[in-house]
Amino acid sequence: MSVHHYLLFFAPVFLTMIAVEVFVGRKRGLALYSRGETTASIAIALGQRLLALFPLSLVGFITLSAYENRLFEIPSDAWWYIPLLFVLMEFAYYWFHRLSHGVRWLWATHSVHHSIEEMNILASYRFGWTGRISMGGLIYAPLALLGFPPAHYLAMLAVNLMYQSWLHTDLIGKLGPLEGIVNTPSAHRVHHAKNADYLDRNHGGVLMVFDRLFGTYQAERDHVPVEYGLVTPSGSKNPLRIAFHEWGSMLKDLRRHRPAAWPGLLFGPPGWAPDGQARTSADIRREYRNSLGAPDANLAIAPSVQPAE
Structure with missing residues (x-):
């Protein structure tokens, strides 16, 4: 059973949250759902649902093999079992999420989730279709090796994702003392932003603990509106183009460069190029801060900075 099968049980709550969000948004005079983005999100979600009907995957085979050769027998009835699994899943999810932004091969799938240029709860189900190719799920395989049954x-991963669904909204402001401790709509708006100093921040699922520990936490600034979407957008609301846009860009880069550069183009950070002409999110952030005259400053954010094509 994949994580998407578990998410089906959450569908009634998910649809109710969308209905409430639309109702409250209209009461406030806000248009939270544009036709093009909404249609694309629904089509992408349906495509993901169809793909989930085919259970075979290399990640699944490796995970089951890891569990069959597990290092420990962990008692699932122990009082500490669920808390321990929660913390370990949160740690694994943080690195899955961070690497999905920092490794282009993984970003090719994850970029679909960030392609939406508005923030609403429906966006939380905009998953990429190519997870079985990018195989980011291998990041969770050590949990099976430790002795946690994949099911x-x-x-627990499904619970993590269910929690995150309500974070995809512009309707909820900052939540006071919870900011920087747990993931909130404000923190997740930062994660979805293409503003220069917001790029690749706030990777946690439920908690912001590991973002603080590893230096990737960034609070939302009240005076700067978040700009959503990709730094280099697909330029289309066609779900097929959205799903395969980054893979197509990656293949074009491979054709343009010699094989010696291919490892970097495939597994380096998005935006990397051997000739130094393109820019990664770290380059964009550094250039922006240098423009302020304070490379290490944590100051105001530029509306957006586009990388070189």
């Missing part, structure tokens, strides 16, 4: 940690 258990996939259920």
Whole structure:
């Protein structure tokens, strides 16, 4: 069973949240759902649902093999079992999420989630279709090797993703003392932003603990509106183009450069190029801060900075 099967049980709550968001948005005079983005999100979600009907995957085979050769027998009835699994899943999810932004091969799938240029709860189900190719799920395989049954940690991952669904909204402001401790709509708006100093921040699922520990936490600034979407957008609302846009760009780069550069183009950060002409999110952030005359400053954010094509 994949994590998407677990998410089906959450569908009634998910649809109710969308209905409430639309109702409250209209009451406030806000248009939260544009036709093009909404249609694309629904089509991408349906495509993901169809793909989930085919259970075979290399990640699944490796995960089951890891569990069959597990290092420990962990008692699932112990009082500490669920808290321990929660913390370990949160740690694994943080690195899955961070690497999905920092490794282009993984970003080719994850970029679909960030392609939407508005923030609403429906966006939380905009998953990429090519996870079985990018195989980012291998990041969770050590949990199976430790002795956690895959069904258990996939259920915990589903809970993690269900929690994140309500974070995709512009309707909820900052939540006071919770900011910087747990993931909030404000923190997740930062994560979805293409503003220069917001790029690749706030990777946690439920908690912001590991973002603080590893230096990737960034609070939303009240005076700067978030700009959503990709730094280099697909330029289309066609779900097929959205789903395969980054893979197509990656293939074009491979054709343009010699094989010696291919490892960097495939597994380096998005935006990397051997000739130094393109820019990664770290380059964009550094250039912006240098423009302020304070490379290490944590100051105001530029509306957006586009990388070189």
